Amino acid sequence: MAAAGGHIQRLRDEATCSICLDYFKDPVTIPECGHNFCRSCLVLFWGESEAEASCPQCRERVHRRSLVSNRQLANVVEIAKNLSLQEGKEEGGKGGVCEEHPEPLKLFCKEDEAPICLVCDKSKGHKEHEVIPLEEAFEEYKGEICRRLEILRKEREEILAYQADLDKESKDLLKLTETERLKTVEKFRELRQFLEEQEKGLLSDVEEVEKEIVGRRDEQLARLSRKLSSLERIIQEMEEKRQQPASELLQDVRRTLQRYEKRESPENPLPFPPELRNRILESCDLNHLVEDAMKQWKANVTLDPDTAHPQLILSKDRKSLRWGDKPQALPDNPERFSVWPCVLGREGFTAGRHFWEVTGGSGGWWALGVARKSVERKDNFNFNPERGVWAVRKLRRKYLACTSPHYSPLSLREKPRRIRVTLDYEGGRVSLSDADSGAELYTFSGASFSGETLLPFFHLNDFETHLSIS
Numbered sequence: 001m002a003a004a005g006g007h008i009q010r011l012r013d014e015a016t017c018s019i020c021l022d023y024f025k026d027p028v029t030i031p032e033c034g035h036n037f038c039r040s041c042l043v044l045f046w047g048e049s050e051a052e053a054s055c056p057q058c059r060e061r062v063h064r065r066s067l068v069s070n071r072q073l074a075n076v077v078e079i080a081k082n083l084s085l086q087e088g089k090e091e092g093g094k095g096g097v098c099e100e101h102p103e104p105l106k107l108f109c110k111e112d113e114a115p116i117c118l119v120c121d122k123s124k125g126h127k128e129h130e131v132i133p134l135e136e137a138f139e140e141y142k143g144e145i146c147r148r149l150e151i152l153r154k155e156r157e158e159i160l161a162y163q164a165d166l167d168k169e170s171k172d173l174l175k176l177t178e179t180e181r182l183k184t185v186e187k188f189r190e191l192r193q194f195l196e197e198q199e200k201g202l203l204s205d206v207e208e209v210e211k212e213i214v215g216r217r218d219e220q221l222a223r224l225s226r227k228l229s230s231l232e233r234i235i236q237e238m239e240e241k242r243q244q245p246a247s248e249l250l251q252d253v254r255r256t257l258q259r260y261e262k263r264e265s266p267e268n269p270l271p272f273p274p275e276l277r278n279r280i281l282e283s284c285d286l287n288h289l290v291e292d293a294m295k296q297w298k299a300n301v302t303l304d305p306d307t308a309h310p311q312l313i314l315s316k317d318r319k320s321l322r323w324g325d326k327p328q329a330l331p332d333n334p335e336r337f338s339v340w341p342c343v344l345g346r347e348g349f350t351a352g353r354h355f356w357e358v359t360g361g362s363g364g365w366w367a368l369g370v371a372r373k374s375v376e377r378k379d380n381f382n383f384n385p386e387r388g389v390w391a392v393r394k395l396r397r398k399y400l401a402c403t404s405p406h407y408s409p410l411s412l413r414e415k416p417r418r419i420r421v422t423l424d425y426e427g428g429r430v431s432l433s434d435a436d437s438g439a440e441l442y443t444f445s446g447a448s449f450s451g452e453t454l455l456p457f458f459h460l461n462d463f464e465t466h467l468s469i470s
Contacts, residue, residue, distance in 0.1 A: 008083050012103075012119075015073070015080035017041055018057055021122040023081060023101065027073040030055050032062040036073055108137030180351065187296070234259055299354040301345045301456050301469050306335045307377070308343040312460060318346070320360075320468040323460055338378045345456030348373060355422040356456060357435045360466045367393040367402065367459035368467075370423055370430050372452050383459070390430035390444045391457055392419075401442035410441055418470075421456065425449060 103117030369391025
């Protein structure tokens with residue numbers, strides 16, 4: 001096979017033009033020296049020269065018009081092409097066959113990153129390029145592909161693992177959402193049932209009061225009607241008496257006067273006692289219903305001692321705090337506030353509506369509200385939503401909403417004794433109000449809590465203030 005390949009290569013060399021280094025195309029022979037070239041190659045080589053020219057190979061002077069077509073060489077070229085093609089097929093298509101020449105693709109041009117044949121390697125297009133055997137290039141690039149394939153497979157495994165985690169987490173969250181949805185439906189069903197029962201009771205009370213009002217009215221109207229009839233008879237009798245002459249008027253005058261004196265008392269008692277109005281107002285007072293409905297949202301907030309600044313003193317039941325005479329010797333754990341005298345509630349919220357109330361805010365320097373669990377603990381920071389705090393603050397006599405970039409002064413009719421902090425997690429609202437009068441202090445709306453845990457937030461910075469949670 002090696003010998004046959006050598007003969008085919010020698011035949012291929014004989015069928016190759018020394019100018020274009022490709023198979024002869026329309027081969028011609030120069031009679032003076034016998035060398036063969038492509039007709040077009042000679043035309044390009046000689047250019048616009050005169051009738052005499054030189055052989056490109058041996059430089060012998062020749063006549064341009066003496067060129068002779070070499071049909072036998074053209075037939076040899078066809079045979080060489082067919083043998084090369086057959087050789088490429090017999091080699092099993094290791095590198096394929098060059099479409100241009102056609103020759104087996106045994107080499108690889110690193111410049112063009114493409115397989116080439118031996119004829120391509122001798123051409124001008126690849127003369128200055130680095131060329132290596134096809135098998136060597138195959139091993140080199142196969143190794144590179146294997147390395148990259150391994151990376152891609154790892155990336156695919158990571159994506160599939162992430163996809164599985166994503167699917168699992170989404171299913172868990174959807175399951176949690178469905179559970180919370182059912183809880184919400186059940187809570188509102190209970191609330192509606194409670195309100196319907198209260199409505200029936202209140203309407204029944206109102207109906208009883210209405211019956212009492214109508215009964216008292218009808219009773220008094222009947223009494224007044226009887227009294228009016230009696231008065232009409234006495235008036236008519238006295239009118240007639242007044243028009244009689246003296247002799248008749250004086251007869252039996254005593255009986256007429258006695259009828260006047262014996263008439264029913266002109267005083268009319270009040271048909272509706274004052275307490276009846278109070279009964280109506282009490283029956284239709286819905287404030288206690290609202291309070292009963294809100295009881296289910298009232299949070300049992302206690303203070304977290306692990307977050308308390310060393311200057312703050314917490315009560316044993318963790319329901320109140322005050323300013324200490326000196327800082328306490330407490331461990332500087334990551335959760336503890338080290339700069340601002342603050343403390344957080346132990347109970348966190350990630351959904352729903354909740355409220356708690358704080359008393360004792362008549363002192364000079366405090367802040368109340370809600371904070372993210374990730375709020376800064378070890379450095380100075382502003383109390384505002386951008387830093388994870390939604391709060392109202394008091395600085396001596398001023399009440400301020402902790403807005404950004406500047407605090408907003410609050411205009412209050414009276415100082416609140418008891419402050420209610422209300423959190424609507426899904427609604428993105430934090431509202432602070434006077435728990436006694438219901439007057440709103442300030443409401444933060446449009447907040448995005450991003451699924452983070454929110455905690456009750458307390459700040460105290462003077463001896464005058466003592467805060468208690470209820």
